[in-house]
Amino acid sequence: MGLDYKSSGVDIEAGYESVKLMKEFVKGTMRPEVLGGLGGFSGAFSLSKIKEMEEPVLLSGTDGCGTKVKLAFLMDKHDTIGIDAVAMCVNDVACAGGEPLFFLDYIACGKNYPEKIATIVKGVAEGCKQSDAALIGGETAEHPGLMPEDDYDLAGFAVGVADKKDIITGEEIADGDVLIGMASTGVHSNGFSLVRKVFEMTKESLDTYYDELGETLGEALIRPTRIYVKAMRAIKDAGVRVHGCSHITGGGFYENVPRMLPDGKRAVIEKNSYEKPPIFDLIQKTGEISEEMMFNTFNCGLGMVIAVDAADVDATMGAIKSEGDIPFVVGKIVNGEKGVDLV
Secondary structure (H helix, E strand, C coil): CCCCCHHHCCCHHHHHHHHHHHHHHHHCCCCCCEECCCCCCCCEECCHHHHHCCCEEEEEEEEECCCHHHHHHHHCCCCCHHHHHHHHHHHHHHHCCCEEEEEEEEEEECCCCHHHHHHHHHHHHHHHHHHCCEEEEEEEEECECCECCCCEEEEEEEEEEEEHHHCCCCCCCCCCCEEEEEECCCCCCCCHHHHHHHCCCCHHHHCCEECCCCEEHHHHHHCCCCCCHHHHHHHHHCCCCCCEEEECCCCHHHHHHHHHCCCCEEEEECCCCCCCCHHHHHHHHHHCCCHHHHHCCCCCCEEEEEEECHHHHHHHHHHHHHCCCCEEEEEEEEECCCEEEEC
């Protein structure tokens, strides 16, 4: 018998099967602008609604879940990691004041197990629903010999839109603006390389129940990244002009908060102004990590930080709560060298 693609490790049939299984999940993310079905060479999306904007600007973001996928392998839990991939992209779009329109995912795997791939895509579809983005395409690539059979990596990108006048640039941040933080669900998708140094990454370790967590270590760590798209939209719909917004990802507070600041403005955040999920204290204690390193690596309980005029605080807090998110007044903007102080 001659060689064929299957004997080299790539199973076309498995590819067809995974597409068949995921179609149901994808259907639930559709928006009226999506043209055609799944399976074409490209995803088609009508831009007719954008005509209503004065000066539409496309915003895009691409990301993956980093080494958090390692956790999914060890726990054999693949239905939420897709939410993380979507969250990392759509939160960046929302951070700029944009509305995500559509998302595409890319899964590289050692071997295509159709049920597993469909489960991953189920999570991607759930993330798309949480952000009102349509899942209009994706790719599953088998990489035999490059990756172990049970491994995969997941990434994607989102495209969104904003009217130019609504884009959040940070230029309007002023002395006396109030900083409002939105609660994170835990570690989200950043800092896992450090987490994996702190805790033994074994099934036994992840299945260990901790009283202070009220759950197992694995359950606390794999909890999906919170998506803030609807909260940001609610703030805008409440008539509030957000002056600046930071998505607290890799690099924690020290790297991300200054990204929204103009020169001459400094953010002051009170460390005890909000509730920190217990997972962060456990990481810090177990790994003997300095407080500064914690705030320089993790979101430490705040997934998004925004700056608004002091007069808009109540309206902003109300809008955030209306979408089921938990807001905290965490600090203020002062005149000074661009940067952040944690006090």
